[in-house]
Amino acid sequence: MSAVGSSNPEYVVARVRARRGSLYSDEEYRKLTRMSPSEIARFMEESTYEAEINALGSRHAGVDLIEYALNRNLAKQFEGILDWSEGGLYDLIARYLRKFDAWNVKTVIRGVYTGASQEEVEVDLIRAGEFDDRRIRRLLEADSIEAVVEVLEDTIYGAPLREAYAEYEETDVLVPLENAVDRVFYERLLGNLPGDEPTRQYEAFLKAEVDFRNADNALRLARSGAEIDPAEYFIEGGELFTRDTLARLARNLDELVEYIAESQYADELGPALRELEEADSLIAFEHATDAALLAYGDRLGTIHPVSVTPVISYILAKEREVENIRAIARGKEAGLPANEIEEELVIT
Amino acid sequence: MAKDVKPTRKNLMAIEDRIDLSERGHDTLEQKRDGLIMEFMDILDQAQDVRSDMADDYERAQRTIDMARAMEGDVAVRGAAAALKEHPEITTQSKNIMGVVVPQIESSKVKKSLDERGYGLLGSSARIDEAADAYEELLETIILAAEVETAMKKMLTEIETTKRRVNALEFTLLPQLYENQEYIEQKLEEQEREEIFRLKKIKAKKEDEEAAEAAEAAEAAEAADAAETADA
Numbered sequence: 001m002s003a004v005g006s007s008n009p010e011y012v013v014a015r016v017r018a019r020r021g022s023l024y025s026d027e028e029y030r031k032l033t034r035m036s037p038s039e040i041a042r043f044m045e046e047s048t049y050e051a052e053i054n055a056l057g058s059r060h061a062g063v064d065l066i067e068y069a070l071n072r073n074l075a076k077q078f079e080g081i082l083d084w085s086e087g088g089l090y091d092l093i094a095r096y097l098r099k100f101d102a103w104n105v106k107t108v109i110r111g112v113y114t115g116a117s118q119e120e121v122e123v124d125l126i127r128a129g130e131f132d133d134r135r136i137r138r139l140l141e142a143d144s145i146e147a148v149v150e151v152l153e154d155t156i157y158g159a160p161l162r163e164a165y166a167e168y169e170e171t172d173v174l175v176p177l178e179n180a181v182d183r184v185f186y187e188r189l190l191g192n193l194p195g196d197e198p199t200r201q202y203e204a205f206l207k208a209e210v211d212f213r214n215a216d217n218a219l220r221l222a223r224s225g226a227e228i229d230p231a232e233y234f235i236e237g238g239e240l241f242t243r244d245t246l247a248r249l250a251r252n253l254d255e256l257v258e259y260i261a262e263s264q265y266a267d268e269l270g271p272a273l274r275e276l277e278e279a280d281s282l283i284a285f286e287h288a289t290d291a292a293l294l295a296y297g298d299r300l301g302t303i304h305p306v307s308v309t310p311v312i313s314y315i316l317a318k319e320r321e322v323e324n325i326r327a328i329a330r331g332k333e334a335g336l337p338a339n340e341i342e343e344e345l346v347i348t
Numbered sequence: 349m350a351k352d353v354k355p356t357r358k359n360l361m362a363i364e365d366r367i368d369l370s371e372r373g374h375d376t377l378e379q380k381r382d383g384l385i386m387e388f389m390d391i392l393d394q395a396q397d398v399r400s401d402m403a404d405d406y407e408r409a410q411r412t413i414d415m416a417r418a419m420e421g422d423v424a425v426r427g428a429a430a431a432l433k434e435h436p437e438i439t440t441q442s443k444n445i446m447g448v449v450v451p452q453i454e455s456s457k458v459k460k461s462l463d464e465r466g467y468g469l470l471g472s473s474a475r476i477d478e479a480a481d482a483y484e485e486l487l488e489t490i491i492l493a494a495e496v497e498t499a500m501k502k503m504l505t506e507i508e509t510t511k512r513r514v515n516a517l518e519f520t521l522l523p524q525l526y527e528n529q530e531y532i533e534q535k536l537e538e539q540e541r542e543e544i545f546r547l548k549k550i551k552a553k554k555e556d557e558e559a560a561e562a563a564e565a566a567e568a569a570e571a572a573d574a575a576e577t578a579d580a
Contacts, residue, residue: 067422106471107427114430124423174431178468186470217469220477226461233469282474283415327418334414344419 007089009306015084016314019077022048023321026347032328033338033345037063040329049073060123066329070322071126075100077318078128081311088194092202092308094130095189096315098156101129102185105157106178108139108148113174131155145177160184183235186210190237198307201300205312208265208296210238212289215260215269218246219282222253240265268292291346294320320346353528355535363532367525374517381510383446388503395500398493405489409482416475428476431466436487448506450499455491459484 024032024047032040044066045053052069060068078097085093104125111121118140127136135151142148145168149161157180164180190210193203217233218241230250234243240263241249249256260266261273272288275281294316301313324345331341353359416425436458442449462469465480 064422071421071423102471106468107423110427110430116430124427173433173466175463175466175468178431179470182468182470213470216474220462220469220474224462224477226463228461228463228469235470281478283478286474323419323421326421330414330418330422334410334418336414336418341418344415 007087008085009089009308009311012081012084012089013306013310016081016311020314020317023317024325029324029328029345029347030342032325033332033341035332037066037329037332040325040332041066041069044069044325052076063329063333067326068123070326074318074322075126075128078315081315082130085311089308089311092193092199093311093315096206096312097129098185098188099129100126101131101155102157102181104129104131104136104139105148105152105161105181108142109145109174109177109181112142112145112148156184156188157181179233186213186235186237198304198309201303202308202312205293205296205300205309207237207239209293210235211240211265212293214238214241214246215265216282216286216289218250218256219253219276219285221250222256223282265292268295287344287346290320294346353532355532355539357536360529360532360536363525363529367522367529370517370522370525374514374522377510377514377517380446381507381514384448384503384507384510387445388500388507391496391500391503395493395496398489398496402486402489402493405482405486409479409486412475412479412482416479419475420473424472425476425479428465428467428472428480431468433466434460434464438491445499445503446506448499448502450502451495453491453495455488458487458491 032043035043041053041057041062044050049069052072053065056065056068056072078100081093082090082097104127107124108121110116111124122140125136125140127133131139135155138151139148142151146165149158149165152158152161160180160183161177164176167176168174189206190203193199214235218230221228221230221233229247231243231247234241234246236243240260245259249259257273257277261270269285269288269292272285275284297309297313297316300309303309324347327344328341331344353363413425434457437456439454439456441452441454443452444450457464460480462477467476
């Protein structure tokens with residue numbers, strides 16, 4: 001419920017375990033890959049997604065219905081976890097779930113920028129972060145980017161957005177604002193973590209996520225050849241890169257690939273790096289980082305069963321379930337064969 | 349048709365002039381048609397290549413965006429697309445191929461680097477980059493296809509028009525002029541023959557009259573001689 005008071009991991013972990021049991025299994029994914037989008041929606045209606053499918057069924061149809069129901073269910077599940085959590089546990093979970101706040105801020109900014117209607121923006125929001133309904137309502141009612149920045153003035157995004165707004169006014173592109181929001185999220189993710197053993201494990205996981213994000217971005221920059229300073233996109237807190245290393249390596253793709261291949265992540269990312277060299281596509285690499293994080297999360301959940309780690313492990317698994325179902329539905333909509341869709345799924 | 353023409357020497361000369369002009373026009377148009385067909389065949393090859401590239405690029409772009417929508421979600425893809433500030437621009441100029449004015453389409457700001465696409469790098473993924481890359485390539489091919497196919501259509505229209513003109517000269521105008529020429533020539537020859545015949549007739553009549561007058565005169569002289577003899 002709040003960061004005040006003592007942690008209650010026993011209660012939250014017990015509830016999360018119960019929810020973990022209702023996540024889709026490999027067999028269910030295989031069934032889904034052989035269904036049409038409407039059959040997938042019907043299948044979801046008979047599982048934990050029933051309420052969302054029924055609530056949204058009159059307004060949306062097909063794969064849009066599935067995607068919006070998935071997002072709403074994700075928000076409900078994570079909101080529940082934040083509601084049950086107290087004390088230090090709340091803080092540890094909230095700092096991870098703030099990525100949905102960052103997502104919502106970026107979605108609102110993009111909506112205002114392109115002149116999208118309030119309803120159009122609202123369906124794209126995922127209310128799984130810390131922002132309450134009142135703040136989200138105020139964000140949706142903002143009619144200019146300056147008004148969005150004002151609404152967020154008293155949040156962690158306030159000062160960085162105010163700073164980025166000046167640059168936005170000069171250039172009229174959203175990149176500085178979006179980067180400011182993402183950067184705040186990653187900086188807060190690793191700042192001032194308590195020092196107990198489960199939290200250190202959690203910290204190691206977060207550092208791996210930051211490392212993977214830095215590696216993804218460095219590879220994207222190196223491959224694109226764009227005239228961008230790689231240090232601008234560097235996220236502090238990881239172990240794989242320093243700002244200078246990243247700036248140097250992002251200018252040479254071969255050196256960067258070699259550096260990652262020789263790092264502590266060689267086992268997890270090695271095959272994907274070889275594929276990157278052969279196919280010149282970063283998708284397999286991003287796939288490998290996703291799978292590595294998910295496996296890492298699963299391992300963490302079993303090492304310290306009564307701590308924040310099983311909760312984070314569930315959050316990752318739930319996110320992955322949502323992404324897998326969406327991938328299956330969108331893949332079916334696009335007419336991709338079942339085996340190709342199965343290849344895209346990340347299942348551990 | 350030919351009966352509408354007055355069979356005069358002046359008209360014959362005018363028709364001969366028109367035949368001369370039409371034959372020269374026919375030869376020139378035939379050369380133009382052949383030249384256009386050769387140019388058209390080159391453009392057709394190019395258009396077929398561009399069409400095939402466009403189909404491949406479209407398939408690839410559709411595939412990358414399907415994968416991006418599947419893996420990142422529709423919302424993320426729409427958001428990234430909405431962030432674009434500098435939209436591609438197209439300017440058209442024209443060039444002349446054998447008298448046919450065809451467009452020349454110049455595009456700018458189609459291919460963009462990562463920093464020009466408007467979405468933040470930290471909150472997006474390589475799938476969105478690849479979809480954007482694929483669509484930028486597709487757009488470039490579409491612009492090229494628009495240029496080549498418009499040129500091809502314009503060339504085709506011009507070939508059709510030229511072919512109709514050549515055929516009109518070859519099968520309608522020239523045969524008609526030849527017919528008129530022949531008709532006038534025949535008529536003129538006929539008139540000439542009639543004139544000769546008439547002159548001959550007049551001459552014969554004149555000769556007959558002169559013979560009759562001579563006979564009459566001889567008769568009168570004879571009668572006068574006989575009277576003189578009787579008197580004597």
